[in-house]
Amino acid sequence: MRTYLDFEKPVADLQGKVQELRSMSADGDAIAIEEEISRIETRANQALTELYAKLTPWQKTQVARHPDRPHVLDYIDAMIEEFTPLAGDRKYGEDQAMIGGIGRFRGRPVAILGQEKGSDTEGRIRHNFGMPRPEGYRKAVRIMDLANRFGLPLISLVDTSGAYPGIGAEERGQAEAIARSIDCCLGLTVPNVAVVIGEGGSGGAIAIAVANKVLMLEHAIYSVISPEGAASILWHDSTRAEDAATSMKITAQDLFKFGIIDRIVGEPLGGAHRAPADAIETTADAIAEALAEFDGRPGEDLKLHRRDKYLAMGTNLALKPS
Secondary structure: OOOOOHHHHHHHHHHHHHHHHHHHOOOOOHHHHHHHHHHHHHHHHHHHHHHHOOOOHHHHHHHHOOOOOOOHHHHHHHHEEEEEEOOOOOOOOOOOOEEEEEEEEOOEEEEEEEEOOOOOHHHHHHOHHHOOOHHHHHHHHHHHHHHHHHOOOEEEEEEEOOOOOOHHHHHOOHHHHHHHHHHHHHHOOOOEEEEEEEEEEHHHHHOOOOOOEEEEEOOOEEEOOOHHHHHHHHHOOHHHHHHHHHHHOOEHHHHHHOOOOOEEEOOOOOOHHHOHHHHHHHHHHHHHHHHHOOOOOOHHHHHHHHHHHHHHOOOOHHHOOO
16 A cells, blocks of 8 residues: 655545445446546646655655665665675674675675665664664774775665764764775775665765765655754754755755756655655666766776865855866
8 A cells, every 4th residue: 555645635636536446337337437547647647746856845755754665685685696695893783773795786796784774673673764873884984895805896775864963872983984985985996886765864875975976765854863863952852844945945856956866766756655666767777877987097096076066065166266
């Protein structure tokens, strides 16, 4: 059964009528009912098209968090052949919020990382709702080092509301683990491509997203803090999350305009959760194109490209001397 978001109520009502008519078709004039179903489906698709053409930042946040949206394990299952997961940070333990390993992407060996939120209650608890602890980021560093050693391009799939803020995580050095992960990203001598597939929250996201190319799905979000967190800090009122989302410029469209990301990857009509296989295939095509741009480039050149890319962010070109 499809889960509809609050703002999708007009579409939900129309598609609900379609289901009612389908259940009646066996008892009445099937031809007339099919014609009515066709008319209502056309109206529903038109309503969905109009709705998703003008989503607000807060509505995009809701889409990015949709429980049926494909998660990291879905992408890995569809994109990566011969995937071999790697577990543990070799220092403390295993963190299933951070998934990583090696495999083949369209025939070429790669390393892959990503935060997994889980698809049901049991999975969400096991994966800690996609919020890694320090051992998750140290596992990421371990996999990055492996990629560097064996010359494997790195793919990072970002989908987290942020790093886990618990006491245990802080005691084990959460900030230091994130900083080392960012540093490791910057020092890679292999090409790396990051894709924000859902939520890109704070340092928990950027720890694996400092890449030569940063892609972002059309209805994903990427921000320094969640809208609820920003509202709590700025106005001491988390219910103003919608205002915060609008002010923070967290959408793919805003971030592409500011040069924070390199490409927006289109989603199926109504979001990736309506056609997960199509969304994953489109994303895989974009990753392949991004990796192809760096084929044959020396390792030091890749490091310089990454360094210059991030140093340029936030630069006001108008202030530069001519």
